[in-house]
Amino acid sequence: MSELLDKAKKIKKASEILKKMNAAEKNKTIMEIAKEIKKNKDYILKENQKDVLLAEKKGLKKSLVDRLVLNEKRIQGMINACNTVINLKDPVGEIFDSFLRDDGLRISKVRVPLGVIGIIYESRPNVTLEATILSLKSGNTVLLRGGSDAINSNKAIVKTIKSGLKKSNIPESVIEIIEDTNRDIVNEMLKLNDYIDLIIPRGGKGLIDFVVKNATVPVLETGVGICHIFVDESADIKKSIDIIDNAKTQRPGTCNTVETVLIHKNIAEKILPGLKNRLEEKNVEIRGCEETLKIINVKKATEEDWKTEYLDLILSIKIVNEIDEAINHIKTYSTGHSESILTENYFNAMKFINEIDSAAVYINASTRFTDGGEFGLGAEMGISTQKMHARGPVGLKELTTYKYLIFGNYNVRE
Amino acid sequence: MSELLDKAKKIKKASEILKKMNAAEKNKTIMEIAKEIKKNKDYILKENQKDVLLAEKKGLKKSLVDRLVLNEKRIQGMINACNTVINLKDPVGEIFDSFLRDDGLRISKVRVPLGVIGIIYESRPNVTLEATILSLKSGNTVLLRGGSDAINSNKAIVKTIKSGLKKSNIPESVIEIIEDTNRDIVNEMLKLNDYIDLIIPRGGKGLIDFVVKNATVPVLETGVGICHIFVDESADIKKSIDIIDNAKTQRPGTCNTVETVLIHKNIAEKILPGLKNRLEEKNVEIRGCEETLKIINVKKATEEDWKTEYLDLILSIKIVNEIDEAINHIKTYSTGHSESILTENYFNAMKFINEIDSAAVYINASTRFTDGGEFGLGAEMGISTQKMHARGPVGLKELTTYKYLIFGNYNVRE
Known part of the structure; x- marks a missing residue:
């Protein structure tokens, strides 16, 4: 039997046991995992060092190597994540939407784990720990497939997690990592409908598109964010600059960072010079539409810019004639993540939140809150x-x- | 441009308009559709007659021809469905899970339509009307692809629906039907991620499996039901026979009908003779496991029976040694639809609902309620x-x- 199928079977079996565990048992396990991470810190860092050296030797991009690196601070981040998750309320078992029918049949819903979650991710080894503890706490077992660049780190983290599991009542096989780095394995994993209930891809657009295209297992698409802010003509200039600055520079590598700012033509001349000064102080490169270039001296934006998630200190700016043009631009280029309108006009605010259909739609706030x-x-x-x-x-x-849970008294349907 | 792409584009555009319509406008439209169905009854029946004659000529199975047939009663059923849906509460616009952060940011969720729903279905032409009005009422546009056997009926119903739409403010293109009966079109439709938000296959296992396997658009899998009833040793004999009778014979062609009854060995001799009498009165064919055959004289069940959704007056029966064996049988053969335990033992009832993970899990009631x-x-x-x-x-x-809707006051993230 292949490693994949063998582990998938083990994990599905373990899922039946994990489903019956209560929050106290799950929390104790996560605490044991945190202790083992602390105890095995040097081992994990040593294994991570192998991956980092190999990556540098292979000439991997600096930003990718940086994602791969573990250090004291990141290990501490993993331990902190355990404590955070322990303190969260276990959602499993909640009864809701309950009602009693005239014939005495009591119908309600009960919250239950999905079952087995498959995570396909790229270089960040801390995902190994974070995905595991979130899955465990919600009663789900997890089949991990990390990037080949992080294989030594991931194996070390999984081994450490399993040491923690050994000290609890939860079977070791609630988590397994696919060690075979052959790319065909991903494709096989995406089709294991009998063993995996949900696949979550975590990584760049290429990975996500591949998973969506090839999976027969249901997929939860995450991540890519081409987020927009529309500055309406009634917006406060200074506060708008503060929000754009925050949305672009507070942590530019995240998916909720703004990539394109749309500015109403009637406010463009008032806001652009100050915005340019502020962003250039923060080393942001601005790329503007033709109308923008008539007001400030910046690089010219191309069609490609509207389609790009920079994840970097770059911002594209487009001047629009009216709110409908802003809404249409967003409908065309948005990835459905987060969009914000800055306005003091009630009806424009309502129009924006009614017509923009993204996961998070803001009035007068930074997109960074998503x-x-x-x-x-x-x-x-x-x-x-x-x-x-x-x-x-x-x-x-x-x-x-x-x-659905239905409590009856030997009821039959008329 | 192909018919599929042309209609997909139209429908996506219409979706933006439909999303803004309130319940009064949507209800008025559904009422106009009901009126047109009534007015065009003879036309629809005449077109349906063409399909029925062709199907009979092709030698289609009687049960399939029956699904295809429209008559006065079924047309009235379509009109009644319109009235039912008009009277349902519009779910769109509900605000829920709302909270106010310490910094004054108000975060809430608002219920919105999915967008464009694709329905791929087989022979029943009344699905054309039912799927359309449920989609419209929930703010969704709908791209229909019906079976080629029902193409004349479906075209007539869609034409009638569009006459109703013409009398309302809702654009005609909120519903489109693919008239090209080439099978390749289905495969193309399953990959239209830019235009369709959700595909719902309605039909047999073959269709559903094909859709799940080939779709890149998210799928809502419906339908196949191998439902189980487990009669525990403490169950009331007479009431259990009433429930099994109801679950099998009240409407045997539906997905919530019981297909396999599992019986605790300690109650088998007491219940089986009476159960056999009752079911045979109702013309049900029983197929039993080896242990069952020692008690009653029925046909022998094979491994294939446990895997079959009969949708017919056939019931398989298996005697089990204990509740765990019943639970394991269900875990192995269930399609995750509906399962019921008949028992007067509290802990067995709790064990069953905790360990069985199907859409509907019953204690002491017929599976027909799903x-x-x-x-x-x-x-x-x-x-x-x-x-x-x-x-x-x-x-x-x-x-x-x-x-998510977020109402701010020029908030930035710290």
Whole structure:
């Protein structure tokens, strides 16, 4: 039997046991995992060093090597994540939408784990730990397939997690990692409908598109964010500059960062010079449409810019004649992540939130708030940009489903 | 441009208009559609007659021809469906999970339509009307692809629906039907991610499997139901026979009909003779396991029986040694639709509902209740047997999604 099928079978079996565990047992396990991470810190760092050296030797891009690196701070981040997840409420078992029929049949929904979650991810080894503890806490087992560049780090982290599991009542096979780095394995994994209930791809657009195209297992699409801010003519100039600055520079490599700012023509001359000064102080490269170039001296934006998630200190700016043009631009180029309108006009604010259909639609706030922590979920598995099942930050509740429970008294249908 | 792409583009555009319509406008439209169905009854019946004659000439199975036939009663059923859907609450626009952050940011979810729903269905032409009005009421446009056997009926119904749309403010292109009966079109439709938000296959296992395997658009799997009833040793004999009779014979062609009854060995001798008498009175063919054959004289069940959705007056029976054996049998053969335990033992009832992970899990009731009408949803698009997005009956609410709305006061993230 292949490694994939063998592990998928083990994990599906373990899923039946994990489903019966209560929150106290799951929390104890996550605490044991945190202890083992702390104890095995040097081992994990040593194995990670192998991956980093290999990556540097292969000439991997600096930003990718940086994602791969573990250090004291990142290990501490993993331990902190365990503590955060322990303190979150277990969503499993909640009874909701309950009602009593005239014939005495009591119908309700109960929240249950999805079952087995498959995670396909790229270079960040801390995903190995974070995805595992979020899955465990929500009662799901997890089959991991990390990038080949991080294989030594991932194997070390999984080994450490399993040491923690050994000290609990939860079987070791609630988590497995595919060690075979052959790319064909991903394709096979995407079609394991009998063993995997949900696939979550975490990584760049290429990975996500490949998964969506080839999976027969249901997919939760996360991540790509071409986010927009529309500055309406009634917006406050200074506060708008503060928001654009925050949305672009607070952490430019994240998916909720603004990539394109749309500016109403009647406010363009008032806001652009100040905006340019502020962004250039923060080393942001501006790319403007033709109308923008008539007001400030910046690089020219091309069609390609409207389609690009920079994940970098670059911002494209387009001047629009009216709110409808802004809405149409967003409908054309948005990835359905986060969009914001800055305005003091009531009807324009309402029009924007009614017509823009993205996971998060803002009035007068930075797009940077789209985040599980900021939205009160505590932690997240990613940001869903699809409409099915869950939209926006994917927390513990979004990793569950429900089933109907019906309590009868020997009832038959008339 | 192909018919498919042309209609997909039109429908996506119409979707933007439909999303802005309120319940009053949508209800008026459905009322106009009902009026036109009534007015054009003879035309629809005449076109349907063409399909029926062709089907008979082709030698189609009698049960399939029966599904295809429209008559006065079925046309009245379509008109009644319009009235039912008009009276349902519009789920769109509901604000929920709202909270106010310490910094004054108000975060909430608002229920919104999915967008464009693609329906791929087989011979029943009344699905054309039912799928359309459920989609319209929930703010979704609908791209229909019916079976080639029903093409004349479906075209006539769509033409009639469009006459109703002409008398309302809602554009005609909120519904389109693919007239090209070439099978390759289905495959193309399954990959139209830029135009279709959700595909719902309605039909037999072959169709559903094909859609799941080939779609890149998200799919809502509906329908196939191998439902089980487990008669525990403590169950009341007479009431258990009433429930099995109801679950098998009340409407044997439906997906929530019981197909396999599992009986605890300690109650088998007491219940089987009476059960056999009752079912044979109702013309049900029983197929039993070896142990069953020692008690009653019936046909022998094979491995194939446990895997079969009969949709007919046939029932398979298996005697089990204990509840765990019943649970394992269900886990192995269930399609995740509906399962019921008949018992007076509290802990066995709890064990069953905790360990069985199907869309609907019953204690002491017939599986026939799994239905949008019975569960209080008013009407349904089918019964979901998948875990993502929606489980069990798919009503108006399940045809929607949500987006986050964030009301700020020029807030930036710290």
